[in-house]
Amino acid sequence: MADKARFDTRRLFELTTVPSYRNIKSKLYEGYTSKEKQELAQEDHTGFQNFLRVDSALFQEILDRVGPKIERQATFMREPLEPALRLAITLRYLATGNSYKTLEYEFRVANNTISRIVPETCNAIINEFAEEFLKCPSTPDEWRAVAEGFSNKWNFHNCLGALDGKHVAIRVPSASGSVYYYKGFHSIVLMALVDSQYRFLYVEVGANGGQIQIPSRPNGPKD
Known part of the structure; x- marks a missing residue:
């Protein structure tokens, strides 16, 4: 079979x-x-x-x-x-x-x-x-369109994207010490931002696993 x-x-x-x-x-x-x-x-x-x-x-x-x-x-x-x-x-x-x-x-x-x-x-x-297909908003109007999508479809207001990440296991690089170490294994970080229709707006991959803080928002609207 x-x-x-x-x-x-x-x-x-x-x-x-x-x-x-x-x-x-x-x-x-x-x-x-x-x-x-x-x-x-x-x-x-x-x-x-x-x-x-x-x-x-x-x-x-x-x-x-x-x-x-x-x-x-x-x-x-x-x-x-x-x-x-x-x-x-x-x-x-x-x-x-x-x-x-x-x-x-x-x-x-x-x-x-x-x-x-x-x-x-x-x-x-x-x-x-x-x-x-992977275009991050760069103007206030483009970010407002993203927020409107979340408001209209999900009734979730003032949201500029759904952000999530994953630690991807890797073989430890030589002489890297604990730079890539995360909770028992070594990793790089994959981060992704999507709009209300699950379309990717921004992707960042390659940060070392020991760097747990979220990257700064790309091209965010200025106050």
């Missing part, structure tokens, strides 16, 4: 298998045309969205905009991994937090290759979408 499930999700995308793995890949992955893969992606909307946490239309939109930035040229030694596969691996990693080793078995791509794909694709997504 597990093999069948992996096969179904694999067919959701127009993906290819790494050439070096062709000697071990299952026959289940062979013999399907691009048209058939597209048809299955359109038919199994739930499976697609459960696997990557985005629907097929959004996946294609991201691919259209980010694909050219993560596409690699073919060499005389090997064919590059398709942008669709690079994006799928990255979205799966972001959706699950699975290790690169686990993703290696899901996508039949070497984990050391995945360790390069994920940061590269994340940077491409950030560069393409950050200004469009």
Whole structure:
């Protein structure tokens, strides 16, 4: 059953298998045309969205905009991994937090290759979408619009955002002492501010775990 499930999700995308793995890949992955893969992606909307946490239309939109930035040229030694596969691996990693080793078995791509794909694709997504979807208010009117959203939708007045944070466990950096130490483990801090519709307004990540105070409000309205 597990093999069948992996096969179904694999067919959701127009993906290819790494050439070096062709000697071990299952026959289940062979013999399907691009048209058939597209048809299955359109038919199994739930499976697609459960696997990557985005629907097929959004996946294609991201691919259209980010694909050219993560596409690699073919060499005389090997064919590059398709942008669709690079994006799928990255979205799966972001959706699950699975290790690169686990993703290696899901996508039949070497984990050391995945360790390069994920940061590269994340940077491409950030560069393409950050200004469009992660814009912190910078004027009094923009902050008032945020406050109105909380008043109208949640009956929560004079609120400029919902702020929360998380300590993300890390391996202790060498010679760092207790700088990253927080309640029994070492961490960096992720902070995020959202509006009344759960849209991110501001994100800060990377502060050392020993720094427990909340960062100062970005671009806050002046009195």
